[in-house]
Amino acid sequence: MPLERRTFVKIGGLAALGLAGGAAARAGGVIDAARLVPAGDAATGTGTPGSAGAAAAAAPATSAATTTAPAPLEAKRWAMVVDLGACLRHEGCEDCTRACHAVHNVPDFPNRKDQVEWIWKEPFVEALPDQKHEFLPGNLAHADVLVFCNHCDEPACTRVCPTQATWKREDGVVMMDWHRCIGCRYCIAACPYGSRSFNWRDPRPAIAKIDPAFPTRTRGVVEKCNFCEERLAEGRRPACVEACPPKALLFGDLEDAGSPVRQALADKPAMRRRPGLGTQPQVYYLL
Amino acid sequence: MFEKALRGGRHYWTWVVVLVGLIALGGACYLLQMQEGLRITGLSRDVTWGFYIAQFTFLVGVAASAVMVVLPYYLHDAKVFGPITVLGEFLAIAAVTMCVMFIVVDLGQPGRAFNMLLHPSPSSILFWDMVVLSGYLVLNVIITRVGLAAERSGQKPPAWIKPVILLSIPWAFSIHTVTAFIYSGLAARPFWMTAVLAPRFLASAFASGPALLVLVCLLLARLTRFRVGQEAIGKLTVIMTYALLANVFFVAMEFFTAFYAAIPEHTAHFRYLFVGLEGHRGLVPFMWTAELLALGALVVLLVPSLKRQTGLLAAASAAIIVSVWIEKGMAMVVAGFVPTPLGRVVSYWPTVPELLISLGIYAFGALLVTGFYKIALSVRGEVAA
Ligand code: SF4
Ligand code: SF4
Numbered sequence: 062m063p064l065e066r067r068t069f070v071k072i073g074g075l076a077a078l079g080l081a082g083g084a085a086a087r088a089g090g091v092i093d094a095a096r097l098v099p100a101g102d103a104a105t106g107t108g109t110p111g112s113a114g115a116a117a118a119a120a121p122a123t124s125a126a127t128t129t130a131p132a133p134l135e136a137k138r139w140a141m142v143v144d145l146g147a148c149l150r151h152e153g154c155e156d157c158t159r160a161c162h163a164v165h166n167v168p169d170f171p172n173r174k175d176q177v178e179w180i181w182k183e184p185f186v187e188a189l190p191d192q193k194h195e196f197l198p199g200n201l202a203h204a205d206v207l208v209f210c211n212h213c214d215e216p217a218c219t220r221v222c223p224t225q226a227t228w229k230r231e232d233g234v235v236m237m238d239w240h241r242c243i244g245c246r247y248c249i250a251a252c253p254y255g256s257r258s259f260n261w262r263d264p265r266p267a268i269a270k271i272d273p274a275f276p277t278r279t280r281g282v283v284e285k286c287n288f289c290e291e292r293l294a295e296g297r298r299p300a301c302v303e304a305c306p307p308k309a310l311l312f313g314d315l316e317d318a319g320s321p322v323r324q325a326l327a328d329k330p331a332m333r334r335r336p337g338l339g340t341q342p343q344v345y346y347l348l
Numbered sequence: 349m350f351e352k353a354l355r356g357g358r359h360y361w362t363w364v365v366v367l368v369g370l371i372a373l374g375g376a377c378y379l380l381q382m383q384e385g386l387r388i389t390g391l392s393r394d395v396t397w398g399f400y401i402a403q404f405t406f407l408v409g410v411a412a413s414a415v416m417v418v419l420p421y422y423l424h425d426a427k428v429f430g431p432i433t434v435l436g437e438f439l440a441i442a443a444v445t446m447c448v449m450f451i452v453v454d455l456g457q458p459g460r461a462f463n464m465l466l467h468p469s470p471s472s473i474l475f476w477d478m479v480v481l482s483g484y485l486v487l488n489v490i491i492t493r494v495g496l497a498a499e500r501s502g503q504k505p506p507a508w509i510k511p512v513i514l515l516s517i518p519w520a521f522s523i524h525t526v527t528a529f530i531y532s533g534l535a536a537r538p539f540w541m542t543a544v545l546a547p548r549f550l551a552s553a554f555a556s557g558p559a560l561l562v563l564v565c566l567l568l569a570r571l572t573r574f575r576v577g578q579e580a581i582g583k584l585t586v587i588m589t590y591a592l593l594a595n596v597f598f599v600a601m602e603f604f605t606a607f608y609a610a611i612p613e614h615t616a617h618f619r620y621l622f623v624g625l626e627g628h629r630g631l632v633p634f635m636w637t638a639e640l641l642a643l644g645a646l647v648v649l650l651v652p653s654l655k656r657q658t659g660l661l662a663a664a665s666a667a668i669i670v671s672v673w674i675e676k677g678m679a680m681v682v683a684g685f686v687p688t689p690l691g692r693v694v695s696y697w698p699t700v701p702e703l704l705i706s707l708g709i710y711a712f713g714a715l716l717v718t719g720f721y722k723i724a725l726s727v728r729g730e731v732a733a
Contacts, residue, residue, distance in 0.1 A: 173392065173393055173394070173694075174387075174392040174393060175387060175392075175393070176393045177393075178393075183690050184691075186691075187690045187691040188690070190691070208690075217534070217535060217536060219471075220471050220472070221471075221472050221473065221474070221533075221534075222469060222472055223463075223464050223469050223472040223474040223475045223478070224460075224463040224464055224466075224467045224469060225467045225469050226463070226467075241460070241463055241467065242456070242457065242460075243455050243456065243457050243458075243460045243461055243463050243464065244386075244455050244456020244457045244460075245451075245454070245455055245456075245474060246396045246397060246454075246456070247472070247474055247530075249396045250396065250397060250534060250536065250537065250684070250685075251534050251536055252536055252689075253535055253536035253689050254536075254689060254690075255394075255688055255689050255690045258393060259386075259393070259396055259456065260385070260456065261385060261386050261387040261391065261392070261393075262384065262385045262387035263385065279457075280385040280386075280387075280456065281385055281386065281455070281456025281457040282456055282457060283456075335689075338535045338536070339535065340535070
C-alpha cells in the first residue's frame, strides 16, 4: 500500500487533472504504474516530472515497499520567503542554483542566447524595480537577488497557454507538462518576471551530469521552477531550500499560521515583485 | 476549374518556376530548423518572438483588408468593386494560409500543434485566433468557389451565399482584432498593452491592403486584358488615404500617452525604436524610413494632381506597404521584448535561414495568389496570353 500511495501521488501530481489521480488514490483503487508510464519515456528521459519520477522511483521502492515511505508534503498554498539580508551576507554564493539545476537536469549554456534558468540572480533594482531609488544603501544598489517563478496566485502564463500545458495546481504550484507544450512561447511573453526559459536547442549535451531521477527535456519546450513538486511528493522540501547555507529560503503553507513563511511574514514587512500587475506572486522578499 | 491554372505563357511559367525555387529553398531551411531546433533563428532567452510572429501579424492584416472591397460592394452597392472582390477574397485565402505556416514554423514542437485542438483552452487568445482565422479561411473558400462557379456557368450565385458574404465582413474585423488581443492583453509588456493596438492594426491593414490591391490592379492591367477601371482604383485610393491618416493619428496618440505620462517602462520601448537604447540602434533607421514613407505617401494621396499620376500612385502604394510592413513585420513584435521585464536591452536580428524560410512562405503565398488569379481571370476569359 505505501508503494501504491506513493505512485499515486506522483501520477496525480503530474496529470493536469491531478484530482482524478488523487481521488483514485484516496479511494484506494489500484493502478499499475508501469502501464501508465510508456516504456520509452523512462529510457529516453523525456517524461514529465511525475511519469519519469514514478518509473524511476518504482525500482528502489520495491524493496522498501514493506517499510513506510515518507508522507508527501502537502499544503493549501505553497509559498517561499527569501530572507534577503541573510542571502546577501553570503555574497557570491550560488549553492541554491547549483542544487536546483543539478537535480532538475537544467542545461548550462554559456551563451546568453540559449540560456535556460530556473533560479538565478538578478540586480536588486531590476528584480524589484519599485524599490529602486538613488540613495539605496550600497549593498542593495549593487546587490544581486534570487529570482525564480513566483508561482503566482493569478498567473499570467497559464491564462495564455493554448494547450493547458502549464496550469496552477490546487496547492498553488504552477506546473509544466513538457509532453504537451507545443513551444509557442506565449507564456514567456505573458510572464512579467522573465521566469520562463525556452529550449532553443537540445539541452542534453549541456547537462554536466544527468540525474536519472528527473526527466530531461527535449528542445522546443518551455521550462521553469516547479517548486520541486517531485520532491514534495516524496516528503522533501525544495532543493534550493535545503542547499542554502544561511537558511535564507523559507518554504511553507501560507494558510498555516504556524508555518515558517507565515511566521516570517508576521515578523517583518515583505516585498513582492511588481505587485501592481495583479499576478499575486507567492514569493516574498524580506529585507 | 483548377486546370485553368496550368495554362499560360513563358512569363507566367518563369514566375512560377522562380516561386517554386524559393519554396524549395525555404523548405530546405525548414528541414535544417527541424534538425537543429529554433536555435538557428536569431531568437534568444530575451527576445522570444521575432520575424515569424511578426510576419504572421502583418499577414493577418492583409487577410483582413479584403473586407475593404467586399464591404463597399455588398453594403454600399459600390458596383465598381465587382471585378476585384474576388481578387481580395483570394488574397485573403493566401494570406491566412501564410499566417498558419508562419505560426507552425515558429513552434518549438510543430508535431504537437494539434494539442491546440485536443485541449481547447478558451482562456488563451491564441485559441480564439485559431478559431477566427480558420473560420475566415473557410468563409472565403466557400465564397470564392461559389462565386466563380456561378460566373462560369453564367448563372446568378445561389441566394444563400449572400448571408455568408455578409458574415465574412465582421469576421474580417474580428481576425485582426483578436490578433491584436494576443499582444494587448499582456500586463507583462507595456509596449503592447494599449487599447489602441487593435484599432491601429485595423487602420494599418486597411491602408496597406488596398495599396496592395491597387498595385495588383495596375500590374494586371499591364500583363492581362483585365481592367478594373479608374473609378475602382480611385475608391481604393480614398480608402487607403483615410486608413493611413487614421494610422498616423493612432501612432501619434501612442507617442503622446507614452511621453507625456513619461512612465519609463512605457517610453523605453519607443526610445529603443526611434533613437536606440544603450547603444542598440538596429531598428532606428528602419523606423524613420517607415515614418517618412508614410508621410510621403500621405502627401501624394492628399494632393489631387499628384495622385492622378499612375506612377506616383503606384509609388505611394508601395510606400504604404513597406511602411506598414516595417511597423508590423519588423518593429512591433520585437520592441515588446526590448527592454525585457528585467531591464535587459538585447538586439534581435533574423538569421539567413530564418529569412529564407520566411521568403519560402511568402513565395508559397504568391504562388497561391498567382494560381487563384489565373483561374479567376480565365473564368472571365480575360487573359491575354
Ligand atoms: S512568475 Fe511567471 S511563470 Fe511563474 S507563475 Fe508567475 S507568471 Fe507564471
Ligand atoms: S510554450 Fe508551451 S507552456 Fe508556454 S504557452 Fe505555449 S504550449 Fe503553453
